[in-house]
Amino acid sequence: MRGWVRVLADHGLQVVVQLLVDRFAASECEEQYGREVIDADGYFGENIAATYDESTADMSRPDVVGPAVDLLAELAGSGPALELGIGTGRIALPLAGRGVPVHGIDTSRAMVDRLRAKPGGDAIDVTIGDFASTRVEKSFSVAYPVFNTIMNLTSQDAQVHCFRNVAAHLAPGGCFVVEVMVPELRKLPAGQNAVPFHISESRWAFDTYDVATQAMNSNYVTITDGRAEHWSIPFRYIWSAELDLMARLAGLRLRDRWQDWTREPFTSESGKHVSVWKKPVG
Numbered sequence: 001m002r003g004w005v006r007v008l009a010d011h012g013l014q015v016v017v018q019l020l021v022d023r024f025a026a027s028e029c030e031e032q033y034g035r036e037v038i039d040a041d042g043y044f045g046e047n048i049a050a051t052y053d054e055s056t057a058d059m060s061r062p063d064v065v066g067p068a069v070d071l072l073a074e075l076a077g078s079g080p081a082l083e084l085g086i087g088t089g090r091i092a093l094p095l096a097g098r099g100v101p102v103h104g105i106d107t108s109r110a111m112v113d114r115l116r117a118k119p120g121g122d123a124i125d126v127t128i129g130d131f132a133s134t135r136v137e138k139s140f141s142v143a144y145p146v147f148n149t150i151m152n153l154t155s156q157d158a159q160v161h162c163f164r165n166v167a168a169h170l171a172p173g174g175c176f177v178v179e180v181m182v183p184e185l186r187k188l189p190a191g192q193n194a195v196p197f198h199i200s201e202s203r204w205a206f207d208t209y210d211v212a213t214q215a216m217n218s219n220y221v222t223i224t225d226g227r228a229e230h231w232s233i234p235f236r237y238i239w240s241a242e243l244d245l246m247a248r249l250a251g252l253r254l255r256d257r258w259q260d261w262t263r264e265p266f267t268s269e270s271g272k273h274v275s276v277w278k279k280p281v282g
């Protein structure tokens with residue numbers, strides 16, 4: 001049994017993850033575990049983009065993508081859609097395949113290059129920029145960030161700006177759709193700040209939470225030939241009630257909230273939600 005796996009078996013997940021958290025908090029972190037992956041493209045630079053589709057393959061299964069595209073196509077009707085953080089086109093490409101004109105915004109040229117390389121990718125307009133502030137001179141029936149992308153905005157101000165920016169892009173009656181996780185604070189034992197979500201011999205993944213600031217980090221440790229490499233991405237976690245308030249500030253009103261794209265009811269046990277806010281017609 002390998003070292004870390006033996007410790008895991010002996011002491012349990014939480015203890016091991018706390019050891020990792022403490023380890024990465026140490027100043028020698030970069031030297032021991034490699035550089036943080038940040039470049040001009042943000043946190044989704046070339047090295048992330050190169051393996052993004054492979055590492056998120058589960059999220060590209062037809063049973064996952066299909067219901068999302070169904071809902072977005074229904075909300076788009078005969079109008080266009082705006083994807084915030086379009087990435088490699090996991091949702092945009094099948095949505096465009098349904099006849100919905102899709103425009104994307106993304107900071108990462110590396111991710112967008114992957115989209116462009118796929119069949120149909122060159123038919124999708126993309127603006128490189130920050131979706132909290134970038135303007136596209138067009139109005140849309142539906143706008144959406146999926147897969148927790150709203151949490152990539154790491155301040156409350158940026159998230160508030162994002163809602164305002166979306167509202168300015170929506171046609172009257174248009175909808176803003178957000179797919180985002182419910183923060184997993186119920187999984188935090190007293191005195192700890194880490195929630196593991198993947199443990200295997202070669203890969204460790206865990207979120208860390210700062211409940212004072214709503215800052216959250218997802219951490220990935222990959223072990224190859226006995227050497228560990230660490231990648232960390234910052235988020236700002238957000239509750240549904242705060243999202244509703246941001247929507248109100250932007251002049252939008254909650255229309256629906258489900259626990260997933262298949263429109264199952266959102267309950268206190270739901271791990272994520274798909275929320276829809278509408279821009280009033282008048």
Ligand SMILES: C[S@@+](CC[C@H](N)C(=O)[O-])C[C@H]1O[C@@H](n2cnc3c(N)ncnc32)[C@H](O)[C@@H]1O
Binds near residue numbers: 042043087088131
């Ligand atoms: C988790 S990926 C999601 C990609 C794609 N929507 C999907 O579902 O697979 C997040 C994407 O949002 C982009 N992104 C993150 N923060 C952004 C920001 N502030 N402005 C524009 N794009 C951003 C990243 O570059 C990345 O492509």
